[in-house]
Amino acid sequence: MKAVAAGAASLAPFFDERGGLGRDADVRSRPVHGGLQQGDTPGLYGGTGEAAICDVERLKRYLAEPRNDRKARAWAGVLDLRTDEIPEYLDRLTPVLLRHDTLVKNHDYEKGKAVPFNALLQAGIAILVDEQGLPAVKCSCGNPLRPFEGDKSRISVSFDDGNEKWKGYDRSEVVVVRPASHRLERIALVDVEDPDRGIERPVGTTGEEDTAFDTRKRQAVPSLIGTTFGEASRRLAGRGLAVAYDGGKVPPDGARVTASDPAAGAELRFGAHVTLSVTEDTGASGGGTTPPGPESSRETKDPGPPPPSRESEDPGPPPPSSPSAPPSSSPSSGPAESERPGSPSGTPGDTSTPAGSTPPPPPSTGATPPSTRSTPPPPSPETPGTGSPPPGSTGSSPRTTASSPPAGDPVTSGAPPPPAGRPSSGAPATSVSAAPEAPTTSAPAERPRRTRE
Secondary structure, eight states: OEEEOTTOOOSSOSSOGGGOOBOOOOOOOOOOSSSEEETTOTTSEEEOSSSOSBOHHHHHHHHHSGGGHHHHHHHHHHTTOOGGGHHHHHHTOEEEEESSOEEEEEEEEETTEEEEEEEEEOTTOEEEEOTTSOEEEETTTOOBOEEOOSOGGGOOOBOOTTOOOOTTOOGGGOEEEEOOSSOOSEEEEEESSOTTEEEEEETTOOSTTOEEEETTSOEEOOOOTTSBHHHHHHHHHHTTOEEEOOSSSOOOTTOEEEEEESOTTOEEOTTOEEEEEEEOOOOOTTOOOOOOOTTSSOOSSOOOOOOOOGGGSOOOSOOTTOTTOOOOOOOOSSOOGGGSOOOTTOOOOOOOOOTTSSOOOSOTTOOOOGGGOOSOOOOOSSSTTSSOOOTTOOSSOOOGGGOSOOTTOOOOOOOOOOOTTOOOOSSOOOOOOSSOOOOTTSOOTTSOOOOOO
């Protein structure tokens, strides 16, 4: 991992840095809540009220010159472009200043090829970002940039070749940028010379269309419980608030928000972070539940297991008519649907099952009265869906990270009522196998089937 200090010349740049293509600034790295940030995070990048910090037109002309054709092909290859696509691509980029020491994959130009290396760019370096807020070009040298793909917690930074360790460097505050979940129209910057002044810059412009705003103005945290993670992130960004992350990946856009810290109604300054607790909905129609993996939806807060419920009890063998019944939905942890903000899918969040639509199971003890025991009971406890805890369980009730089908898909049942005389139990049958089980009315195992010779 090579350190790249603001104002320091690159050893093998694509563009001669003496030409003044870009100008870095003197910026002290800012503390950040977690090392992972999406490209649309308000205040992630900075700007100034002066002239453009990156001469995009000059870089465009330089790469279009016939004598630089080989260099242009190497440059375009890094960004998965053809050389004739370079001008249009550069027109879509936006110049900004880094406000945090940022990890990227940088590229030098050596012997006609782009040579990649992991780099730590110091706060204050001028870069171009793409339509999802990802670093794309280092302005002063024209070097193409790609996202850092390593483990942030295991980096070892080499401060040499004129890139001495800068004042304020803190390994724990290094940032990795991930793409925003949608294309940006504007980027909300902070003036690095006057932090009370915000700059709203349309994507693809170099500063001539900037508008200013007051970063001291506070915004209320919106009600987010029950919305998808993607929708919650966009709503927060629209109010100038950021989402706090922990771990190496962003939760899926479809994950459901179960809590926010601070809660709805709290008023925060521009760029303040809000921690979201989420749960992933991995159940599908007709399927069962899947325990989440260790990286299922890591956030700075873990909602923890839900309170004990009757779903954790063993309902015993299912009745003969139950294999065709899909799983019923767990109650939503969010507010009533009338209070829940909309989601990108636009579907309602009511997933309750009408009363009586799912046949009740036998008594929780699993015992069948002699008068009704006409066939051997099905295998247990290995049978899926009978309440057995997943491997590695400690006995607590299952986490909600994958216990419900996606919100907005009501679950109904077409299964007939249980046979007459069959005892019933008040426990709801909410834990169902992902695949239908064979009916228990099949031929007994001890009677071998006759075959004709």
